[in-house]
Amino acid sequence: MKTGERQILSEYIRKANRYLENAKHTINNSPVEYGRYQDEKYVCEAAGIAYRGALKAIQEYLIAACGYTKDKLPKTIEGYQYAMKKIPHNGKLSNAFATVYDVLHIGAYYNDLNDAEVIKIGFQRVKEIINILSK
Numbered sequence: 001m002k003t004g005e006r007q008i009l010s011e012y013i014r015k016a017n018r019y020l021e022n023a024k025h026t027i028n029n030s031p032v033e034y035g036r037y038q039d040e041k042y043v044c045e046a047a048g049i050a051y052r053g054a055l056k057a058i059q060e061y062l063i064a065a066c067g068y069t070k071d072k073l074p075k076t077i078e079g080y081q082y083a084m085k086k087i088p089h090n091g092k093l094s095n096a097f098a099t100v101y102d103v104l105h106i107g108a109y110y111n112d113l114n115d116a117e118v119i120k121i122g123f124q125r126v127k128e129i130i131n132i133l134s135k
Helices: 003-027 040-066 077-086 090-111 116-133
Strands: none
Touching: 003 040, 003 116, 040 077, 040 090, 040 116, 077 090, 090 116
16 A cells, blocks of 8 residues: 555544544443443444444545545445455454444344443444554
């Protein structure tokens, strides 16, 4: 990766980290009782924000390092899975993204998953994606 591409990617990695930090701040607004978040509004918002952070990191890597343009970015989960095959460490990346998709996007955002430990794992996988792509 060229220096200019690395600088552009670095800026977007910072943005992805910002999404993750915002998600953590949002989820902290929900009380936890018996290991479950009690306010589904904050859980849903936080899950969506964190998932968006993971997508942002992947999208910007595809643009900076793989030659994608914004209008040619994947539109489906299958499209992202295919595109990630072009990224180094795609096994770790794909597994982390699968967890983020299943836990945060489908589970917490759409299906009211509220288990605090499971959501914490989803957030950890977002951070893992950001770390993989920032190397």
